[in-house]
Amino acid sequence: MTEPEIDERRRSIGARRNPATQEAILDAAEALLIEDGPAAFSIEAVARRARAGKPTIYRWWPSRGTLLLDIYHRQKPAVIHADTGALEEDVTLFIERLIGYWRGGAGQVFRQIVAEAQRDGATAEKLREYAAARRHQTGALFERAIARGEIAPDTDPLLAAEMLSAFAWHRLLTDRLDLDRAEAARIARQVVRGLQIKKS
Amino acid sequence: MTEPEIDERRRSIGARRNPATQEAILDAAEALLIEDGPAAFSIEAVARRARAGKPTIYRWWPSRGTLLLDIYHRQKPAVIHADTGALEEDVTLFIERLIGYWRGGAGQVFRQIVAEAQRDGATAEKLREYAAARRHQTGALFERAIARGEIAPDTDPLLAAEMLSAFAWHRLLTDRLDLDRAEAARIARQVVRGLQIKKS
Incomplete structure (x- = not known):
């Protein structure tokens, strides 16, 4: 060159x-x-x-937050979603990888984007679209589990995906990213199996 | 006077x-x-x-955010938590009431507090403590359900409570508070029953 x-x-x-x-x-x-x-x-x-x-x-980019979101999205690795054939394991890996990625510094950027979205309309709109796109992507974990007959066919994949993202956001925004595999597995278990007493 | x-x-x-x-x-x-x-x-x-x-x-109050949080806490009604004797109904009401309260204007204040916590350490610490106290309060819904024999005794009440709060925060921070009772009930159902196919 x-x-x-x-x-x-x-x-x-x-x-x-x-x-x-x-x-x-x-x-x-x-x-x-x-x-x-x-x-x-x-x-x-x-x-x-x-x-x-x-x-x-x-x-x-009408604002700082919209530019930050494009950089964040560009840097983020595409391999957050696993496909192990077992939903609980896929969910565990999703939580573990997302939180792990945020711990590596990207979380500081995403926190600023979320903060900016609370003041700036352009960032808010872009973040809303971004979060919706991610929900569709994460929803595929649940769609595959429905197709495998692993979970109820009337499961709402987007709502289930939102529960996971929301939990990860909450950990990030309260600065509690010290989550280990055991805790990720506990969250996955709760999301997939619920809380009811199991009949054997 | x-x-x-x-x-x-x-x-x-x-x-x-x-x-x-x-x-x-x-x-x-x-x-x-x-x-x-x-x-x-x-x-x-x-x-x-x-x-x-x-x-x-x-x-x-070392910062704007810490003062906002005290006002928010002072204004917030104490009657968010119902005790109907049925966990799914209690969870539905919790989601419905919290989101409804935020829709009434308090949500704008809480969004600013969360945003401030991403920049200001004193607000971050105070918000972390506040969120922990709320988790304990909301966890009581699940503790009562365990005591009633409604859900598994090894349920983690704080983790279950965090799933609810996290979901509500996520709706607030992405400006999607247009949630009706049917959706609140769907969330409650998913949290309590999980996604697995039920054996009758």
């Missing part, structure tokens, strides 16, 4: 006829987030780092 | 030898919150309203 001319490099991202501009801003924002953490993250700092004008950034 | 002398009224709350000072600040803060809403709420505005010095307020 050849270096661009000095003059070309100095021109702002917004001025380039580069179709990857949006991607370039996300790259700069992501680097900034990794270096300085979510508290210092601002549209101003991203604009400086990306050599882009603030209007260029605001064209795609 | 007689009006105090003008001079007495003009003296700041912090200067009075009044044991109800803390209570007076909470009264002023509550009135301000009702009039201007949570977004405009600040320690500065409370100090003006209560005619108290900021140091007096900071002595008891």
